[in-house]
Amino acid sequence: MTFNHKTIDELHDLLVKKEISALELTQATLADIHEREEAVGSFITISEKEALAQAEALDKEGIDAADVMSGIPLAVKDNISTKGILTTAASKMLHNYTPIFDATSVAQAYDRGMIVIGKTNMDEFAMGGSTETSYFKKSKNAWDLTKVPGGSSGGSASAVAAGQVRLSLGSDTGGSIRQPAAFNGIVGFKPTYGRVSRYGLIAFGSSLDQIGPFAPTVKENAQLLEVISGYDRKDSTSANQPVDFTSKLGQDIKGMKIALPKEYLGEGIDPKIKENILAAAQHLENLGAVIEEVSLPHSKYGVAVYYIIASSEASSNLQRFDGIRYGYRTENVANLDDVYVNTRSEGFGEEVKRRIMLGTFSLSSGYYDAYFKKAGQVRTLIIEDFAKVFADYDLILGPTTPTVAYDLDSQQHDPVAMYLSDLLTIPVNLAGLPAISIPSGFVDGLPVGLQLIGPKYSEATIYQVAAAFEATTDYHKQQPVIFGGAN
Known part of the structure; x- marks a missing residue:
């Protein structure tokens, strides 16, 4: 038996009516994971024993009829701390690390009766755009197993x-939720910086990182974001803002002003993607929105700024992985220097070492002003560009990615090409803004993502427009072959 085509609301109804138990739902989800795992390689760890024990306990206690998430399985990205469950950040450096605490987002999910079913594969320490830098395996695109996810x-x-789970958590430092959501034809949301606690998220770029949700539909995505959002005293950057992302779902968007930056449809964007996004803009106009072209002139510097700031922050954050306290430690040791140098040389992959070196150089004496300080100044200009647009517009729209999913191993040896694939998502992280990627059609049989960006704490408005688009299209209903679809 499988339940993976049912929405969270439908599953909740079945659980409350006791037509299925949390244990049966968990067992069915585990069966779906195992059935497809060899093909897609989504998981590093499947926490079968822990999930089944939690489901049994929930059934004894009783499903909370007032909480739609009670008894629902959840997959968690492997850089988010899970007590008693291996958490590796897809790195040899943490191949044997089992945390003694939960990330705040995971604790909040547990508080709502959600069941952590496993830890998902990722680029090592979240550094990459293809999930090919993982120490453990390469994940595949659900729509085409020869493409990156x-x-x-x-x-x-x-x-x-692929229908292994209904909901999952990811993290987004420069597009790491929105880009894979676009490539896989699902909904991915990067919340406002500070909206979701970073406590327990293995740090990459501390001024950029945000945890966020994946789901097949806009409503389910909003429901999951409500679970993990809220103020947390354990995170000094946590925002104390009201949490309500579903109240505007279903409201019309007549009269809303949406900006379309000319830079987001310029050089480097696949003409077929541009055509798709212009059609999506026209569709929103037909629903009553006002779409107008604007300019974000400094967005073209986003990639350069990001790779200086993110790499500098990574250089600092990854100093803690030294072979002394936890994780991998080299056996090739003659003295203390060898512990540090050989552990890091052997424990980190090529991309991680590349970024540490970039960041260390940018922060070094004599280069700090020319690189890190200058990047911070240009970041401010990017933030000001967004502020000027949001003075007159409710949201910004554009493509999520410049191309559809590309072939496995096609950009792995060309870091610059890989970095440029994030040029549409990076400015959002630099400015700390919320943004969503939703399915907007297909190019060459592969999904395309429409990105909607809002001012800080405008999650509810973004979901409102995304839901209006989703309700009047059927792209989200189309499934890859592996999930029983015809595509």
């Missing part, structure tokens, strides 16, 4: 798209 949250996206 995107990254760094590729496993979380492919798990949902």
